[in-house]
C-alpha cells in the first residue's frame with residue numbers, strides 16, 4: 262500500500278513538486294540563519310583588535326562541546342545543504358532567465374532589478390556549490406584539528422606554515438610549535454615515552470611537513486582553528502577566493518530571504534516588499550563587513566604578531 266499524499270485545505274493531494282519547493286525554501290531559510298551565526302563567530306577572529314581572537318576561540322570551543330557533534334553537523338548543516346542544493350540544481354536548469362542579450366528569439370529585459378536578481382540567484386548557486394565544496398573539504402577534512410592527549414589533557418594539532426609573527430603569537434596562545442627537524446629529534450627519545458606520550462607522538466608524526474611548515478599543538482580546538490584561519494588568510498589567493506564566495510553567499514542568502522518571504526505570502530503589499538528589500542540590503546552590508554573582516558583583518562591586522 263502506498264502512503265497517502267498530504268492534502269491541502271481543499272482536500273486535494275498536494276503535488277510532490279509543491280512540497281519539494283516548500284522544503285527547499287525552508288532549508289534555504291535555515292541556511293540563512295546558519296550563515297549569519299557562522300559569519301558572526303568567524304568575525305570574532307578579527308574584531309576586537311588586540312584580544313588574540315579570544316571571542317572566536319571561546320565560541321568555537323562552545324560549539325565543539327555540543328554532544329554528538331558529528332550527528333548534529335550532518336542533520337543540521339549537511340542535510341539542509343544537500344537537500345537545498347539537489348532541488349536547487351533542478352530549479353537552475355528549469356529557469357528561463359531574461360537578462361542576457363538576445364537576437365529577438367527570446368525575451369531580453371535586463372533593465373529590471375528583479376530580473377537581474379533572479380539571474381544572479383542562479384549564478385551565485387554555481388559559485389556556492391564550488392565554494393561550499395572547497396570550504397568544507399579544507400576546513401572540515403584537510404585542515405581539521407587532530408585530537409591528542411598529553412598529561413591527561415586533550416590537545417588539538419594542526420599543520421600551518423611558519424612566519425615571522427607566529428612564534429610570539431603561539432607563546433601568548435599557549436601553543437607549542439614543532440618543525441620536521443624538532444620532530445626528528447624527538448624520535449630519538451621515543452624509547453623513554455609513556456604510552457600516552459607515544460600516542461601523542463604518533464599523532465605528531467602523522468603530518469607530512471614541507472620545509473616551511475610546522476605542527477601547532479594547541480590547548481583546545483578553538484585555538485587550533487584560529488591558527489588555521491590565520492594561516493589560510495595569509496594567502497592573497499585564498500583571500501580573494503573567500504571574498505568572492507562570501508559576497509556570492511550573502512547575495513544569494515539575502516535575496517533568497519526576500520523571495521522566501523514572497524514564497525510564503527508574508528510580504529504581499531508593495532510597501533512591505535520595499536521595506537524588506539531595505540532590511541535585506543542592510544543585513545547584506547552588515548554581514549559583508551563581518552565576513553570580510555575575518556578574511557582580511559585576522560592575519561594582516563589582528564594576529565600578525
Ligand code: HEM
Nearest residue numbers: 286289290292293349350352386389514517518520521524
Ligand atoms: C549558503 C548557502 C545557501 C543559502 C543560505 C541559501 C539560501 C536560499 C534562500 C533563503 C532561498 C530562497 C528560497 C525561497 O525563495 O523560498 C534560496 C533559493 C535558491 N537557492 Fe539557495 N541557499 C544556499 C545554497 C544554495 C546552493 C548551493 C544552491 C545550488 C543549486 C542553491 C540554489 C538555490 C536556487 C536555485 C534558489 C531559487 C529558488 C527559486 O527561486 O525558486 N542555493 N536559497
